[in-house]
Amino acid sequence: MERDQAKELLRKYREGTLTEQEKAILESWYLNVARSQDQSSDFAALEENLNSVWQSLPLHQSAVKKLPVSRPLTRWISIAASVLMVCSVGGFWLYKSRQAKPVARIAPPHTDVAPGDNRALLTLSDGSKIILNDTKTGERIQRGHASIVKTREGQIVFDLQGLPKTSEKETRQGYNTLSTPKAGHYQVKLPDGTQVWLNAVSTLRFPAVFNRKERLVEVTGEAYFEVAKMTDGKNRIPFKVVAGQQTIEVLGxxxxxxxYRDENAIKTTLVEGRIQINLSGQPKKGVILQPGQQAQLAKGGQERPSESAELRVQQVDVEGVVSWKNGYFRFDQTTLPELMRQIARWYDVEVRFEGPIKEYEFVGQIERSANLSKVLKILELGGVHFRTEGKTIIVTE
Known part of the structure; x- marks a missing residue:
């Protein structure tokens, strides 16, 4: 963009007459100027206006927790290699590289891929399978004492009708399994009232009927739980989740x-309440989490953790961890391979790297409702380049 055009857009910005398209052009130009680290006198003359734009752009308002308002532009340039944003996506993207990067070139548009949506397969204890995305809203499926209903919001609800006191033998009659594919997620309300959100490529296995001693479920992939309290008389019925090598006991x-099997650690993050995490066969190494804490268990080459395995506990940004449930990708110093694994799961694509993987770090968020082409465009603007072959994304540099 020519300087005269930039000045005209800045004038219209100050007068409040910018259109959405012009605002996007101005933001994009501003970010490209910042990335170029041009310290010429012309640039210095525009710095005051540019800083004014930075303070008020939607990008800055979203990123205020990451970049202090008082940080001058020239200092900001030296700290963040680049900052990227596409207005139409409805989110922001802050990109950091550990290496200096040239101004990115714009790659040709990719074959577009729609984002994931509500889709899952429910396998009932009798072996029957229900494709939930084909199930009509309000449709009721009766199985013994339980009925299954799909709500208007796309959630399935298990409702136990007149369930008698069950014996241990009766409650062992079978398990239901809810599984999401790539590009799918789903929400379920279990028979005890517990609500579970499943991310893409995830599985929840739970009893057809919970017994009166404990509520035990198994998870692979990623899931968010809001656990309902359940009692048998005055006795609390514990809720337990088995995830890989660990068992999580929940107290409401x-x-x-x-x-996920392709991640290097199992991460359990507490939002509210209290949970206890125990390692399989190693009860003495259990930990109790407080809200805002995350326990990480590094994966080894064995099914069971070694005697040296440890649960590492740290404070985390809870909002960022559960952002997938709220419709966002959220990154906090996320590496390129980790980011691309999230993209692969959500858009049902394969990812392959050509050459060495550079040490990029990403900070920011973007709506998961964006098409794949918009996400890739943002990455390309930051210096990451791709080519596509069918449903495979090849990271070329």
Whole structure:
């Protein structure tokens, strides 16, 4: 963009007459100027106006927790290699590289891929399978004492009708399994009232009927739980989640589990309440989490954790951890491979790297409702480049 055009847009910005398209052009130009680290006198003359734009752009308002308002532009340039944003996506993207990067070139548009949506397969204890995205809203499926209903919001609800006191033998009659594919997520309300959100490529296995001693479920992939309290007389019925090598005992709470097989650790994050995490066969190494804490268990080459395995506890940005449930990708010093694994799961694509993987770090958020082409465009603007072959994204540099 020519300087005269930039000055005209700045004038219209100050007068409040910018259109949405002009605002996007101005923001994009501003970010490109910042990335160029041009310290010429012309640039210095515009710095005051540019800083004014920065303070008020939607990008800055979203990023205020990451970049202090008082930081001058020239200092900001030296700290953040680049900042990227596409207005139409409805989110912001802050990109950091550990290496200096040239101004990115714009790659040709990619074949577009729609984002994921509500889709899942429910396998009932009798072996029957229900494709939930084909199930009509309000449709009721009866199975013994339980009925299954799909709500208007796309959630499935298990409703136990007149369930008698069950014996241990009766409650072992079978398990239901809810599984999401790539590009799918789903929400379920279990028979005890517990609500579970499943991210893409995840599985929840739970009893057809919970017994009166404990509520035990198993998870792979990523899930968010809002656990309902349940009692048998005066006795609390514990809720337990098995995720890989660990068992989580819940005391009426909200928490997130990330246990994807292609990630290097199982991460359990407590949002509200209290949970206790125990390692399989190693009860002495259990930990109790407080809200805002995350326990990480590094994965080894064995099914069971080694005697040296430890649960590492740290404070985390809970909002960022559960952002997927609220419709966002949220990154906090996320590496490029980790980011691309999230993209692969949500858009049902394969990712391949050509050459060495550079040490990028990403900070920011973007709506998961964006098409894949917009997400890739943002990455390309930051210096990451791709080519596509069918449903495979090849990271070329």
């Amino acid at each position: 709470t909200q928490f997130n589990i990330n246990s």
